Amino acid sequence: MSSIALRVLALALGAVLGGCTEPPSELRRAARVEGRVELAGPARGNAYLFLFAPDEAPPENRGEPRYVAAVPEVRLAAGDARFRFSEVGPDVYRLWGFLDANGDADLTVDVLAQPGAGDWVPESSVELNAQPGQVLPADLVLPRRVRRPLPSxxxxxxxxxxxxxxxxxxxxxxxxxxxxxxxxxxxxxxxxxxxxxxxxxxxxxxxxxxxxxxxxxxxxxxxxxxxxxxxxxxxxxxxxxxxxxxxxxxxxxxxxxxxxxxxxxxxxxxxxxxxxxxxxxxxxxxxxxxxxxxxxxxxxxxxxxxxxxxxxxxxxxxxxxxxxxxxxxxxxxxxxxxxxxxxxxxxxxxxx
Known part of the structure; x- marks a missing residue:
């Protein structure tokens, strides 16, 4: 498994576990980003969300995400589209993500860690400025459906x-x-x-x-x-x-x-x-x-x-x-x- 894939997997696991409890006292100066995924299509598939450096975010650029979060299909289908990035270092980020409607995205494989045909994506990434200790609200709207399969x-x-x-x-x-x-x-x-x-x-x-x-x-x-x-x-x-x-x-x-x-x-x-x-x-x-x-x-x-x-x-x-x-x-x-x-x-x- 590539170093990028390992980091993505570790970040995703950390986001799931870290979203369940308050951070310990020594980390309270870290920021927290939380919001909802707003879907234009059916709540089918897992939603993946990423925080990138400002000049590395899709769709304009490509980079390695600093933080990863996910909203599983079972929660989306129940009407719970909330997400949270816990323990985010104070900095400027861009929020981007997608809904994997057809279930073939794989964050542990470099070429599969992206949206493909039938998935839902935002028109652009969202700029965020996370301050120390701040709880920063940020929603992500996914209005556009990808038409083309990956050029594999x-x-x-x-x-x-x-x-x-x-x-x-x-x-x-x-x-x-x-x-x-x-x-x-x-x-x-x-x-x-x-x-x-x-x-x-x-x-x-x-x-x-x-x-x-x-x-x-x-x-x-x-x-x-x-x-x-x-x-x-x-x-x-x-x-x-x-x-x-x-x-x-x-x-x-x-x-x-x-x-x-x-x-x-x-x-x-x-x-x-x-x-x-x-x-x-x-x-x-x-x-x-x-x-x-x-x-x-x-x-x-x-x-x-x-x-x-x-x-x-x-x-x-x-x-x-x-x-x-x-x-x-x-x-x-x-x-x-x-x-x-x-x-x-x-x-x-x-x-x-």
Whole structure:
């Protein structure tokens, strides 16, 4: 089990136990956050609630929650939607959560600790400023139902020894294929990639963010750099490490006729071919500027994760906890990605 999963499980257990009694005297300067979950749909499923650092909360950002609480289905069905975070350290937080209506969320598995198709989520997170000793009221409204399944996938080309090797060459043309797959852990309709033209600003015109003449698509894919000890990445203005990615370009050709340039159209696909864009980008969040993307001079060598993100913010990445679990691991979810110097290896899968 990953360190994140262990922490989430420990926090969840602490929230349940801590919500039953008053904190001891030495902890009374801690704050307490309590309120109700307000549902727009039926009270079916468990509700999970999280307190994040202000710049790490979904749906805009992704981070590790500082505190976790839950309201079980049996209480929701009885009309008791109360939740409580006990012993909260004084600080600024953002409250976010979801109702797991179909029962396939699992807070001990990284890619399953998120809402999927049919679940209910808030429009945004709620900012809270917890003061020492304060009992802070805060309700969470869940008005929006998630439409799309998680973009779960496996890579068709499984690499050599469970490792897909790519190079830092600026000229190599490399591609591989991903297949949508539910692995028996996601409920509802069979997962598919719902391909559509991106329109982030809502102007009805397909986006072409990098100006290369190729329209942008959902879902989006990228390789996420996982630096090892001794490997450095650029820092933002507050001294925090940037996220370094290598963009991947889905082959849009099979879908353009069906999409007809209409941002409202979509095509369900089982397979997608992805081309590796031979450049690396450092992504930071800067005060007053928002998301800042900086192109790096070279693609860092080392280990990467392969990520997919859909238009609703659902994500999947490989390798993940499903490939690392002790009981019945999924080999396809343990696949690793490695970038090496071009002089030291072949270009990788799909190279000419």
């Amino acid at each position: 996938f496996q890579v068709v080309e499984q690499g050599d020894g469970g490792v897909v090797s790519l190079t830092d060459s600026a000229t190599a043309i490399v591609s591989f294929t991903v297949k949508s797959e539910g692995f028996g852990v996601l409920r509802g309709d069979e997962p598919r990639f719902f391909v559509r033209l991106a329109d982030a600003n809502g102007d009805g015109t397909p986006d072409d963010v990098n100006g290369d003449g190729v329209v942008d698509l959902w879902p989006q894919f990228f390789l996420n750099f996982v630096p090892k000890p001794g490997q450095s990445v650029p820092l933002d203005s507050r001294g925090r490490p940037a996220r370094v990615i290598v963009p991947l370009l889905p082959n849009a050709t099979p879908f353009l006729t069906s999409l007809q340039g209409d941002v409202g159209q979509e095509v369900a696909a089982e397979l997608l071919q992805l081309f590796v864009i031979p450049l690396a980008q450092a992504i930071t969040e800067e005060p007053g500027r928002g998301r800042v993307v900086t192109t790096l001079g070279a693609v860092p060598v080392g280990e990467y994760e392969l990520w997919a993100v859909n238009e609703e913010g659902g994500f999947w990445f490989v390798p993940n906890d499903l490939g690392r679990r002790s009981g019945e691991p999924l080999p396809s979810q343990a696949l690793r990605f490695r970038v090496v110097h071009a002089a030291n290896a072949d270009a990788g899968p799909g190279s000419p």
